Amino acid sequence: MKIITCEQVSAGHPDKICDQIADAIVTDCLQHDRDSRVAIECLFKNRNLIIAGELTSTHEPNYRMLVAEVLDRINNGGSENKDAGMDYKLDFTVDGLDITILVDHQSSDIALGVNSGGAGDQGMMYGYATIETPELLPIPFVLATEFLKLLKAYPSRMLKADAKAQVSYDYDTGRITTFLCSVQHIRDVEVEDFRPIIEKLMVRTATAYGLNTDFEKLVNPTGRFVLGSSFADCGVTGRKLACDTYGGIGHIGGGAMSGKDPTKVDRSGAYAARKIARDIVSAGYADKAEVQIAYAIGVAEPVSVYVETFGTEHQDKEFISQYVRENYDLTPRGVTESLRLLDVDYNAVSAYGHFGKQGLPWEK
Incomplete structure (x- = not known):
């Protein structure tokens, strides 16, 4: 058997929160100044968010506003859920965060090469x-990703924003062997309360790609997942390169994409x-x-x-x-x-x- 596994994480995962904030800053700067040079990274632990890096631009970002916009998108699980009153929440809002900004200008030595058209780094x-x-992506990676998109949109008040998915696929037989999901949930429910939801979405994802549905289904295999996001982990920009690219199938370059302008x-x-x-x-x-x-x-x-x-x-x-x-x-x-x-x-x-x-x- 040739079983290969790929994973994906949700928008509410702490590493992805950092990526989203960094890319919100990049987009904001380029929209106001196309010559902006941006190299921003975030570190997120508990209620402490550090935004650090280099920025040379005529535009001064409103960092707290951009963070608020990112958290609002995650808290609502996508705009399609706003009218449904879905409680797909993080454990914090921007008002409760201690945000530290450690941003300097881009090195003038680097700018010499970049401004003449050279690469901004090796x-x-x-x-x-x-x-x-x-x-045109590996099938186990697409399955893990599409499943998490369905989970994001599912109107359940039991589930919170931090989640991971993993799919194992047998390339010799063309069948899914294992489908795994770990998702944060509210305190007063047990895994068995929402297991049918998760398994239904797994089956729905597999069916959409014409695949088998008799795979092993693992839902929160460690048990309860109440403490999540930055309170159970430390988020850092650029730490989910496999999730950003090809799920671990195919090589990955040496640097992250998020938080950087195109130079x-x-x-x-x-x-x-x-x-x-x-x-x-x-x-x-x-x-x-x-x-x-x-x-x-x-x-x-x-x-x-x-x-x-x-x-x-x-x-x-x-x-x-x-x-x-x-x-x-x-x-x-x-x-x-x-x-x-x-x-x-x-x-x-x-x-x-x-x-x-x-x-x-x-x-x-």
């Missing part, structure tokens, strides 16, 4: 695509790599593709571009490599312009993955 980024799903190739390079991999698969050149791009700080052109098709190619490998060389400007400026990265609302990607969502320029 590093390698990966993009991946597969024919397994309409989203940081951790973000723009990862989007470019996904776009190339997606285009290769969409064109029918291969059933599976992984693209690595590497940059040197202050240098515009990548130092390397590598394409792997895992023996699934329908065109000669040299043809595919030549296709990549001839059709993509992989300088940070070229990627930013071709994918219109200064116009993206990064709030759309700061939870439930950066890939596979309609309307994103690297997904077209």
